[in-house]
Amino acid sequence: KPFDLTGRTALVTGSSRGIGHAIAMALGRAGAMVIFHGVKMSDALQQTLADARAAGIGCAAVTGDLGDEKAVARIA
Secondary structure: OOOOOOOOEEEEEEOHHHHHHHHHHHHOOOEEEEEEEEEOOHHHHHHHHHHHHHHOOOOEEEEEOOOHHHHHHHHH
16 A cells, blocks of 8 residues: 555545546545545445445545535535
């Protein structure tokens, strides 16, 4: 492992696909518990969680529009 994130938690916004997904998976492979984020629970976000769990990555998901102050407070 290039670095060890065991015992750490990472929240990666926009992580249900693309670059955010790749970053979140890399952090998980480094040992972090990963909190995946999407605007809403979608097929892509559910598949991402399934992929992470299959790779042995501890994970959860949060949803919310980051343009909405109340949603950001709830996520935090």
